[in-house]
Amino acid sequence: MTQYLLALYRDYAVPIPPEQTRQVWADVKALGDKLTAAGAFVFQGGMDGGPESATVVRQSGGDFLLTDGPYSETKEHLAGFWIINAADLDEALEWAKLTAAAQQRAIEVRPMFDGDLDDALDAGSDAQ
Amino acid sequence: MHWMPGPTRSDRMRAATMNSGAVTVEAVFRHEYGRCVATLIRFLGDIDAAEEAVQDAFTVAIARWPSDGQPPNPGAWIVTTARNRAIDRLRRESVRDERHAQARHLYGAAVPAAADDALAPDEEETVPDDRLRLIFTCCHPALNQSAQVALTLRLLGGLETPEIARAFLVPEATMAQRIVRAKRKIRNTRLPYRVPAEAELPARLRPVLAVVYLIFNEGYAATAGSLMRLDLCAEGLRLARVLAELMPGEPEPQGLLALLLLLHARNAARVTADGSLVRLAEQDRRLWDRGLTAEGQGIVRACVQRGRPGPYQIQAAINAVHSVAPGFDSTDWHAILTLYDQLYALTPTPVVALNRAVALAEVHGPAAGLALVDDLRSSGLDSYYLFHAARADLLRRLDRSTEATAAYATARSLTANLAEQAFLDTQRGMLIGAARDPGRRVRPPGRRTRRPRNPGTPNSG
Secondary structure (H helix, E strand, O other), X not given: OEEEEEEXXXXXXXXXXXXXXXXXXXXXXXXXXXXXXXXXXXXXXXXXXXXXHOEEEEEEOOEEEEEEOOOOOOOXXXXXXXXXXXXXXXXXXXXXXXXXXXXXXXXXXEEOOOOOHHHXXXXXXXXX | OOOOOHHHHHHHHHHHHHHHOOHHHHHHHHHHHHHHHHHHHHHHOOHHHHHHHHHHHHHHHHHHHHHHOOOOOHHHHHHHHHHHHHHHXXXXXXXXXXXXXXXXXXXXXXXXOOOOOXXXXXXXXXXXXXXXXXXXXXXXXXXOHHHXXXXXXXXXXXXXXXXXXXXXOOOHXXXXXXXXXXXXXXXXXXXXXXXXXXXXHHHHHHHHHHHHHHHHHHHHOOOEEOOOOHHHHHHHHHHHHHHHHHOOOOHHHHHHHHHHHHHHOOHHHHEOOOXXXXXXXXXXXXXXXXXXXXXXXXXHHHHHHHOOOOHHHHHHHHHHHHHHOOOOOOOOHHHHHHHHHHHHHHOOOHHHHHHHHHHHHHHXXXXXXXXXXXXXXXXXXXXXXXXXXXXXXXXXXXXOHHHHHHHHHHHHHOOEEHHHHHHHHHHHHHHHHHHHOOOOOOOOOOOOOOOOOOOOOOOOO
């Protein structure tokens, strides 16, 4: 099993009509139930506020630099995300199709790195 | 960094092949590379590891075969050797090497635990064709089409990155990066290594067909060296047959198979014994393979009855029209032009437009054809040698010798294929000779001068 990020982006300058918001919330809840029933659900979250709510933290020399505003200057910004479990990309893409339908947004699918430092250190011992 | 640039390894392999004079290894490489890599990917769960292992095995073959003799089943020998080398390598690689960890995770592949767990030669024969699995992975819709085609040509066709770059008219560095990125995406996203389920097949098919066609075309008009690489033609044809058998309900794989059969049928007539190119106009049609031609024609008839036309079926039909003509002059050019009109309506690419213009010249004369060809200059064909070769031919037929000479020279500078270079030199030489001796009429052997009609390349436009 691999964890995949299903990320959705939106242009916050384009308002969403209230009836669409209600529909999306209902569909998103149903999708969450479906993912949970399938054992694929890990985590889900939506951003509270648009890019103006973002603060970027950067290390600069020995100091930390805080910037008001999003990391990149793109028009579309992160609006929410799902973390799911899937056996492979095809399975993740099937969930992404359902997510794109529920969220009414394009969904970016990204695999999550599944190793950690302990695994890397241990890899040699079970390589035989 | 695990990735080792393919061209470096392959070039080394190829150089060693030439130095040892072991031409047979090169032949086996061409024929078996794709199958071996596809099988090793299934064993190892990693494309780069599979490529490395197979190239290692060929290096061993270069060292051993000249003295030991070529094994009876060279492909199985390569697979077994590659697998053992890969296991040795995994053992040697250090604790910190993450590839082994990755290999264990990818595709759920089990890395063999012991080197003596060697693959029996006949084990390889019993598994379904791994190349089909590999081609659907390479042509996965999560990869962009240029990456799909490049990857398939490299992994299944065993082509070098520079050859692929030339086939796509892009710089070598661009193509190398494209392949690296595609392989990285397959690895990182856990792109599955399998043939899609039946319900997915139609949508997954389109890029696969494009790739198979281009593998064939690379063999049919090789980017460098001799005109044809029949093993690549045979490979493209073989894959087309597998696809046609796998998807009997889909008409386009049938069309692709028919197209490749009809083109392949002409191979014996396309090149003389000394390697010179013979154009369609001058080909001895008695040399066309009757069996392949009849098989292709039969499929085209079935496609017409089915009534669900597509680009490959139409290209097959164009070549079926050529195949029934007793000679070049008795070809039904009106039918061919009509088919090109249909093809252009479905796939309006500059290469199809170029082929259509050449057909139109047969119906409405070279001046009309040239007008269309000249309009295509700005559409990205300026670096395509067939554009200049077609233009040169039309100019020559219009007795515009100076411009024709220049266009032949441009075409000559844009192809690395020796037979095509020789052909273009001959054409140009005749024009120059005629200019020095105005009393002699300029006519090369055969009434017309034209390139064999390569069908439009879906990916080049």
